[in-house]
Amino acid sequence: MFETDAPRTDPAPDPDIDTCLAEMHPADMPETDIVEEGGEGDLVVDAVSKRFRTGRTDVHALDNVSLHVRPGEFVCLVGPSGCGKSTLLDIIAGLTRPDQGEVRADELVVAGPHRHRLVMFQEAALFPWLNTLGNVMFGLKLVRGLTRQQRVEIARSHLRLVGLEKFARANLHELSGGMRQRVALARALAPDPRVLLMDEPFSALDAMTREQLYLDLQRIREQRRKTIVLVTHNVREAVCLADRVILMSSPPGRIRDEFTISLPQPRDINTAEVASYASRITTALRNYADSDLAP
Amino acid sequence: MRRFIIATLFFVALLGAWQAMVLSGRWSPVLLPSPAAVGEYLWTALWDGTLIEAIEVTMRRLLVGYAIGIALGLPLGLLSSRFTFFEDTVGVLALGLQTLPSVCWIPLALLWFGQSEGAMLFVVVMGSAWSVAIATDTGARTIPPVFARAARTMGSEGFHQWTRVILPASLPYLISGMKQGWAFAWRSLMAAEIFVTILTGFGLGQLLHYGRELNAMEQVIAIMVVIVAIGLLADKALFAPWERFLHRRWGTGGTAAT
Ligand SMILES: Nc1ncnc2c1ncn2[C@@H]1O[C@H](COP(=O)(O)OP(=O)(O)O)[C@@H](O)[C@H]1O
Ligand SMILES: [Mg+2]
Numbered sequence: 001m002f003e004t005d006a007p008r009t010d011p012a013p014d015p016d017i018d019t020c021l022a023e024m025h026p027a028d029m030p031e032t033d034i035v036e037e038g039g040e041g042d043l044v045v046d047a048v049s050k051r052f053r054t055g056r057t058d059v060h061a062l063d064n065v066s067l068h069v070r071p072g073e074f075v076c077l078v079g080p081s082g083c084g085k086s087t088l089l090d091i092i093a094g095l096t097r098p099d100q101g102e103v104r105a106d107e108l109v110v111a112g113p114h115r116h117r118l119v120m121f122q123e124a125a126l127f128p129w130l131n132t133l134g135n136v137m138f139g140l141k142l143v144r145g146l147t148r149q150q151r152v153e154i155a156r157s158h159l160r161l162v163g164l165e166k167f168a169r170a171n172l173h174e175l176s177g178g179m180r181q182r183v184a185l186a187r188a189l190a191p192d193p194r195v196l197l198m199d200e201p202f203s204a205l206d207a208m209t210r211e212q213l214y215l216d217l218q219r220i221r222e223q224r225r226k227t228i229v230l231v232t233h234n235v236r237e238a239v240c241l242a243d244r245v246i247l248m249s250s251p252p253g254r255i256r257d258e259f260t261i262s263l264p265q266p267r268d269i270n271t272a273e274v275a276s277y278a279s280r281i282t283t284a285l286r287n288y289a290d291s292d293l294a295p
Numbered sequence: 296m297r298r299f300i301i302a303t304l305f306f307v308a309l310l311g312a313w314q315a316m317v318l319s320g321r322w323s324p325v326l327l328p329s330p331a332a333v334g335e336y337l338w339t340a341l342w343d344g345t346l347i348e349a350i351e352v353t354m355r356r357l358l359v360g361y362a363i364g365i366a367l368g369l370p371l372g373l374l375s376s377r378f379t380f381f382e383d384t385v386g387v388l389a390l391g392l393q394t395l396p397s398v399c400w401i402p403l404a405l406l407w408f409g410q411s412e413g414a415m416l417f418v419v420v421m422g423s424a425w426s427v428a429i430a431t432d433t434g435a436r437t438i439p440p441v442f443a444r445a446a447r448t449m450g451s452e453g454f455h456q457w458t459r460v461i462l463p464a465s466l467p468y469l470i471s472g473m474k475q476g477w478a479f480a481w482r483s484l485m486a487a488e489i490f491v492t493i494l495t496g497f498g499l500g501q502l503l504h505y506g507r508e509l510n511a512m513e514q515v516i517a518i519m520v521v522i523v524a525i526g527l528l529a530d531k532a533l534f535a536p537w538e539r540f541l542h543r544r545w546g547t548g549g550t551a552a553t
Contacts, residue, residue, distance in 0.1 A: 113448045125445040129463040139449035173546025
């Protein structure tokens with residue numbers, strides 16, 4: 001039932017892998033793709049509200065949130081902790097049902113999770129009982145109409161995409177935090193979703209690793225045009241990555257404003273332009289917090 | 296290698312001490328047979344077939360009972376981890392019955408099944424099923440919910456999710472539960488074999504029992520040695536591969552959930 005036959009000769013993980021990944025080639029883009037008709041990743045969040053009632057507490061997590069994410073667009077949701085970012089992402093993913101309103105993905109109302117909207121979670125959501133390749137294969141095995149060989153090939157090409165092809169047989173505990181998030185990215189991309197949802201995927205990483213991943217994510221995005229919604233509380237991260245930054249405030253969770261980031265891509269997070277956008281957004285967020293506190 | 300030598304020396308010294316006690320003549324050979332006498336009994340019992348047959352009978356009872364125990368305990372544990380109905384009913388029952396020493400099942404088994412294989416089996420099943428159920432329950436509860444959520448987004452639902460996510464995710468707990476179940480099954484079977492004398496098969500426990508009846512102390516000690524050896528071997532053969540797998544994948548003793 002479980003793969004107990006992994007070889008003992010796993011390559012020794014290189015702790016510096018995160019910093020020496022510059023040698024990746026754009027030609028490494030996966031060629032085997034799951035070809036499917038229709039849909040391109042259009043996302044409409046239509047007047048969504050959500051409350052959590054548990055015993056005596058009643059949290060109004062989202063209040064009448066509407067949002068349109070265009071196909072191929074990269075949107076970042078920023079806001080203070082507890083403003084409902086994760087809840088909104090879960091609702092888009094179909095993991096949580098809204099109380100009111102609906103989400104439409106390519107015109108269809110979201111009623112549950114779907115392979116076209118895959119999620120990369122903040123915590124380590126990788127499966128420790130599988131090796132690296134096994135994790136990337138997990139979602140692929142649930143895609144119908146592929147031979148085993150095709151699945152392995154797609155999984156390997158995605159490991160190559162994130163620079164981990166040498167670690168296909170490595171166990172997760174042998175990988176660094178940054179490498180694990182790369183595996184998670186490969187796992188989410190392998191079944192070729194239309195929409196990629198990311199919930200603070202870099203928040204547990206150190207700054208160096210994170211900045212390398214920003215570059216990689218921008219490169220991968222260039223190669224595999226996906227609609228991406230990324231949740232973060234790091235404003236500079238949002239400015240560095242997004243086409244559009246959505247500002248949320250709480251409570252109850254609402255969308256307050258949005259900034260279109262018209263800087264050329266790929267961007268370096270350590271530039272004055274990014275910093276200037278970030279400071280404007282931070283000021284705006286602070287103002288909401290102050291006005292919410294004042295009665 | 297060094298550790299191996301130390302272990303060997305230790306056991307040689309133990310045997311030497313035993314031999315010295317016998318030679319001192321302070322205890323009657325009826326109560327304290329020499330290591331050679333025990334070895335001789337083992338040798339003859341091995342060649343005349345008594346020992347092999349007894350091991351076969353015992354292992355058959357053990358494996359069948361243990362298999363049934365797992366087949367009952369595993370689904371019960373999964374159910375009680377997921378549904379409050381089962382948690383409040385079967386879960387509480389399991390928790391209670393697990394504390395019951397397995398010897399306590401023997402009077403009931405004898406009344407219900409008489410001196411039969413059925414009684415043996417019943418005791419072994421009762422000895423192992425509950426601890427397997429509890430370990431499975433704990434394991435399935437301890438899984439980070441994010442595993443199931445991630446699996447759902449990729450299209451894993453229902454049966455697929457149980458077999459490909461929940462079970463393997465709780466593997467560290469399952470293995471320790473199965474190990475505990477095995478230990479309980481083994482203990483309860485020995486108790487049952489000593490108390491239940493039936494003619495359908497002569498197990499190790501019964502050899503032990505008759506050794507006492509016949510005042511054959513070398514037989515008693517020899518069988519005890521065999522029982523210990525089987526316990527150790529089974530542990531190595533059944534669980535060591537799984538534990539190596541856990542260690543390789545999880546990178547720890549297997550107790551960490553992530
Ligand atoms: N399953 C839940 N049950 C009860 N309250 C919840 C649940 N999920 C989230 N909340 C509450 O909803 C609010 C928004 O949570 P969340 O979406 O996780 O915020 P964020 O991701 O922006 O930090 C928080 O106050 C949180 O405590
Ligand atoms: Mg969150």
